[in-house]
Every structure is written in C-alpha cells, then in structure tokens.
Amino acid sequence: xxxxxxxxxxxxxxxxxxxxxxxxxxxxxxxxxxxxxxxxxxxxxxxxxxxxxxxxxxxxxxxxxxxxxxxxxxxxxxxxxxxxxxxxxxxxxxxxxxxxx
Numbered sequence: 140x141x142x143x144x145x146x147x148x149x150x151x152x153x154x155x156x157x158x159x160x161x162x163x164x165x166x167x168x169x170x171x172x173x174x175x176x177x178x179x180x181x182x183x184x185x186x187x188x189x190x191x192x193x194x195x196x197x198x199x200x201x202x203x204x205x206x207x208x209x210x211x212x213x214x215x216x217x218x219x220x221x222x223x224x225x226x227x228x229x230x231x232x233x234x235x236x237x238x239x240x
Contacts, residue, residue, distance in 0.1 A: 146170070146173060149166045149169050149170045149173075150166075150170065152166035153166040153167045153170060189201060198223075198225045198226070198227045199216075199219055199223070199225075199227050201225065202219070202223040202224065202225045202227060203219065203223075207223065207224040207225055208222040208223045208224060209222045209224065210222050
C-alpha cells in the first residue's frame with residue numbers, strides 16, 4: 140500500500156458520515172500527524188549530528204550525503220576511499236563541523 144493510498148483512505152474515513160465519530164476522529168488525527176511530519180521533513184534547516192565510535196563511518200556518511208567526492212557517487216568502500224574529498228578510513232579524522240545547504 141502506498142503512502143498516497145493510505146492518505147486517501149484516511150481522508151475518506153474522516154469525511155464519511157457512515158463511520159463512527161471515533162473512527163473519523165482517529166483518521167483526522169492520523170492525517171494531521173502525517174501533515175506535521177511532511178512539514179517537518181520539508182524544512183531543510185535542521186541541524187544534524189553524527190555520533191559514533193571511532194571508525195564507525197561518520198566521515199564517510201557526511202562525505203556521501205554532502206556530495207564531498209570527486210567523480211561519480213561512490214558505490215562501495217573502495218570507491219569512496221578513492222574519491223572522497225574528506226580523509227576517511229583511518230578513524231579519528233572527523234573533528235570539525237560541516238554546514239551543508
């Protein structure tokens with residue numbers, strides 16, 4: 140079932156006079172929760188922190204998500220190490236802040 144199908148079904152339940160008021164209220168609450176989540180996710184100004192032990196792949200994740208690599212998007216660890224602009228693979232290299240728009 141797709142998200143669109145679920146949203147349409149919730150809208151149908153919320154506006155259907157043949158269902159209990161309780162069910163219609165729950166459908167409305169779910170629709171509001173989905174809308175609030177969509178609004179939150181569309182906002183691109185969230186601050187994100189990567190926390191993990193040394194060697195967990197924090198710099199690798201930042202490099203891929205921020206597009207900090209040369210050439211094609213890395214497909215595996217070896218292509219990431221070869222093309223990433225950040226120093227990765229040694230562990231203990233991420234001691235800075237990246238702000239990506």
